[in-house]
Amino acid sequence: MCQENVSATLTVAVPATRVFAVLADPTTHAAIDGTGWVQESVDQAPLSGVGQIFRMDMYHANHPAGDYRVVNKVEVLESPRTIGWLTGSEKVDGDLEFGGWIWRYDLAPLGPSDTEVTLTYDWSAVPQFRREYIQFPPFGPEHLINSLHHLAALAAPAFRN
Numbered sequence: 001m002c003q004e005n006v007s008a009t010l011t012v013a014v015p016a017t018r019v020f021a022v023l024a025d026p027t028t029h030a031a032i033d034g035t036g037w038v039q040e041s042v043d044q045a046p047l048s049g050v051g052q053i054f055r056m057d058m059y060h061a062n063h064p065a066g067d068y069r070v071v072n073k074v075e076v077l078e079s080p081r082t083i084g085w086l087t088g089s090e091k092v093d094g095d096l097e098f099g100g101w102i103w104r105y106d107l108a109p110l111g112p113s114d115t116e117v118t119l120t121y122d123w124s125a126v127p128q129f130r131r132e133y134i135q136f137p138p139f140g141p142e143h144l145i146n147s148l149h150h151l152a153a154l155a156a157p158a159f160r161n
Contacts, residue, residue, distance in 0.1 A: 004124035006137055008144035009116060012152040016107040016115040020080035022155045023047075023105050026054045031154055034146030035139050042069065047083065050074050053096070054085075071096050075104075082106050084120075100126035101136070117151065119144050 012019060022028050026041040042055035052074040059067050072085040073096070084104030088097050101123040108116040121144065123136040137143075 004126075004136070005120055005122035006141060006144060007118055007120040008141070008148055009118040010145065010148040010152065011110065011114055011116050012148075012155065013114055014152065014155040015113055016080040016109040019107055019115050019117060019151065019155050020083065022151060023083050024077075024079070026056070028154055029056060032147050032150045034143040034150060039067075047074055047077060047085075050077055052077075055090075071098075073098060075102060080107055080109075099130055099134075100124075117148055119148055 022032075024047040026043055026045075026047060030038040030040055032038075037058050037060050039057040039059050042057060043053070045052075045054070047054065053071060054074075055069055055071050057067070057069050069090070070087050071090045072087050074083070074085050076082050076084040082105065084102055086098040086100075086102050088099050090096055101121065102125075104120045104122065106118045106120070108118075110116055121137055126134075126136060
């Protein structure tokens with residue numbers, strides 16, 4: 001059986017509450033993203049509960065439109081330990097359709113000022129018809145560790161002030 005998720009872990013010198021706060025702010029996601037695909041958060045409200053919807057403007061050279069928008073649905077939110085969301089799209093009629101992949105961050109405090117952060121991209125629920133035109137994962141493994149380094153850089157300056 002093929003593995004249908006990929007993850008990376010990094011220890012950051014920032015308390016878990018601060019790391020979680022950065023992840024729960026959708027306006028930081030473009031700066032965290034290791035691929036450069038996330039352009040800007042459409043929704044500015046902090047992520048505060050399971051079921052919350054937030055949208056991101058995206059760009060990918062191989063996407064049929066180039067510029068596009070994704071809709072995300074918070075699937076898990078346990079402050080300051082876990083946050084994760086499904087990604088999909090909004091149809092013309094307003095219905096939301098999710099692709100079956102989830103982004104998840106798990107935070108493990110390592111004392112008062114360090115946190116082990118694990119980022120997992122899981123595509124195990126992607127239906128076969130989507131797998132016929134989207135390769136999973138759609139990025140190299142370096143994306144996850146790049147994202148974790150970006151997250152650490154964003155969280156650290158505010159913590160030190």
